[in-house]
Amino acid sequence: MPVPAPIRPLRGTRIVSLALNLPGPAALMRLHALGARCLKVEPPGPGRTAAGRPIPGDPMGQYDVGAYGVLHQGIRTVSMDLKSERGRARLATELAGAELLLTSFRPSALAKLGLGWRALHRAYPTLSLVEIVGAPGERAEEPGHDLTYLAEAGLVTGTELPPTLLADMAGALLAVEAALAALMQARASGRGVHRQVALSDAAHWLALPRNWGLTLPSGAVGGAHAGYRVYPCKDGRVAIAALEPHFASALFKVAGLPAPDLRAPLAPQARDAIAAWALGKTRQQLDALARQHDIPLHTLPRA
Structure with missing residues (x-):
């Protein structure tokens, strides 16, 4: 029996991502698998390897080359210095033809780059924004990482590290969900929409069975x-x-x-x-x- 062709509902959709490390690239990987044309924008890297290859500006490409390679298969990756006028002009050209921007900066960092939602929406009315942040609302400026969000949700039960990066990967899935919802809403209304995904919320979502008592020793x-x-x-x-x-x-x-x-x-x-x-x-x-x-x-x- 022939294997059916994969369903690619996002074929023709252009997505630009500024998101670094794991949750954003993991989300972009899945959006690419759904057929989207994905561009990953990275800051300039710290130099070149001994073999002369440029070192990625995404920290993931520096501390785990293998994981970085898997995450970016089929993803067009470019380096842009968004603190320079030239870099911002290049990004503006890309955003003008995109339907969705994916980010993982703190809101204050986005604002400094002129990419806060209000400014972005004025410049690109049909562009949607999905922000991946650590915690929601006013806590979005707080420092944190997968481990701290899992600990806050009650999913670190001893001194051993969790077996995988649960909040990051669950956050990536929630970001894909938010992207799909944003694209549907924007296409129906003709106007871009803004959605924020918090890794702490992803951790609390994963913790629900434990909160219900299902995964406690008595469950x-x-x-x-x-x-x-x-x-x-x-x-x-x-x-x-x-x-x-x-x-x-x-x-x-x-x-x-x-x-x-x-x-x-x-x-x-x-x-x-x-x-x-x-x-x-x-x-x-x-x-x-x-x-x-x-x-x-x-x-x-x-x-």
Whole structure:
């Protein structure tokens, strides 16, 4: 069967981005995947590499070249000094033909560049602006980063760093959502619109299941349910997600336990029994049982 062509609803849409580091480029990457023609504007870099290649002006291109390369595949990238008249003139030319501007500066920095929403809207009435900021409203000038926003949302529960940049990546998705909404509204009204996306809001959105108690240790997906936990096995670990009753019944059956009632998976003895069963199995055995009995699990190497 032929693979269907990817859907590109933004084909023909021109987007300019001034956003650096991770959230903005991650959002631009997804907008490009939807078919948009994307231009990334960076400040002048700090020089050239030993091989003579220019060093990107985006800090991401300096501390993680691999990640930078993935984020910018298919993205046209140019260097402009927006503090100079020449740089601002070049940007003005690009904005005149664009439908959307994506930024990640503090509002005061945008204003200094003459790119605050009021000035921008006067100069380009049909252009929309999506601002990625750290925190909403008056807090947009505060310094912060992914880790501080996750901590504020209650998603840093010990001294270890989170396994990925959750607020940045969730913020990127919210920025794509805001961009799509802005483009739809602007096309319907003929006038550009302004939307602001806060990384702290993205972190609080991700924290909702924890706030509801679902992922607390007493919650069904926080460890209280015997069928939704990570257990050691003979040669590694197994993440079991047998939450629904039919999955829990299949798990209990292969583990040699009585068919569970509604409360049985929440009993400490059920967790102990599943732990003992998993510890006696290899990853290969667990994978085979999962396929045979339709149990949602994934085996992992030792931590």
